[in-house]
Amino acid sequence: MKATLRSYITGFVLSIVLTLVAYALVQDHVNSGHKNYSHDFIIAVLIGLALIQFIVQAIYFLHLKKKGDARWNLLAFLFMSGVVIVVVIGSLWIMANLDYHHDQTKDPKETSNYIIEDELPSQQETTDQTKSEHPSH
C-alpha cells in the first residue's frame, strides 16, 4: 500500500470502527451481567479484533508490503513476530502448567495424582508443626 491520503484515511476509519466494536462488545457483555457470551469466546473475539487492527495499521500506516525495498522490512518483521509468539505463548504455556501443579483450589484428594509421595501436603504440615513446637536455639 503506497502512502497516500486515501490509505491513511482508510486505516484511520477502519481502526476507529474496530476499536468501537471491541468497546461496545465489552460494555454490552458487562451490562448484561457477563451472560451474553461465554468468557473464552469474548476473549477470542477481542484478541481477533486487536490482531485485525494490528494488520490494518501495518498495511495502511506502516506500509508493509512484499515488493521493493520494503521486502527487507517485512522479513525483519516476520522474524520479530516469530520471536514474539514464542516468548508470549511459551511463557503463558509454561506458567499455566506450573500453576496447574500448584493449584490449591483443586480437591486435596486429587493432589496425590500429580505430586510425588514424600511431598504430600499433609506430611509437610506435620513436619512444619514439629519444627514450630521445638524452635531451634
Added chain:
Amino acid sequence: MTTTVLDKNSQKTIFGFWIYIMTDCVLFASLFATFMILRNNTNSGPDSAELFSLPFVLTETLILLTSSFTCGLAMLAAHKGDKKRVGAWLAITLLLGLAFLSMELYEFGNLVAEGHDWQASAFLSAFFTLVGTHGLHITAGLIWIMLLIWRILRTGISNVNLRRLTMLSLFWHFLDIVWIFIFTIVYMIGAL
C-alpha cells in the same frame, strides 16, 4: 511544488531504525507476557475490572489513534514539500500526544493516591511496568516531535529532516500499535 525523495543512504538509516523498532517489540512482548501471567495475582486487592474506567480508556485510545493519523498527514505534506503544513500537522500530533500522556499520568496519579501503587500487588507491578514503559516511549516521542518541528521550521524539509520525520512517523505508528494491545489485553479483557 517539489517532490522530495529519500536517497539511498537515508533508506539504509531508516532500515536500521526499523530493526530497532522490531527489538522494541520483543521488549514489549516480554512485558505483555509478564502482565498476562500476573494479572490475577492481586494480593487480595482490587482487580482490573474494579480499578479502570472504560470510557476514560476509550478516550485515550481515540486520541492516540488520531495523533497517529495526523502524523501520517505530516508525512504526506513533507513529501509534497509543504513546510508549513508539516509544522501544523506535527503541532497537532504533539498536542494530541500531550493530551494522551496527561490522561495517563492522571490515571496513574489517581491509582497511587488511592493506595493502588506498584507495590500493592504483582498485578499492579506488571501493570505499571507495561503501561509505564509505553508512556516513557510516548514521552520520548513528544520530545522528538518538538525538536523536529523546530528543525523543520528553521531549515526546511531538507533530506536530513525528511529522514528524521520518516523515522519519527514509524516510531509513532509503532507506539499506537502497541497501545492497541494494551487497550485490548489490559483494559478490555481486564473489564470482563
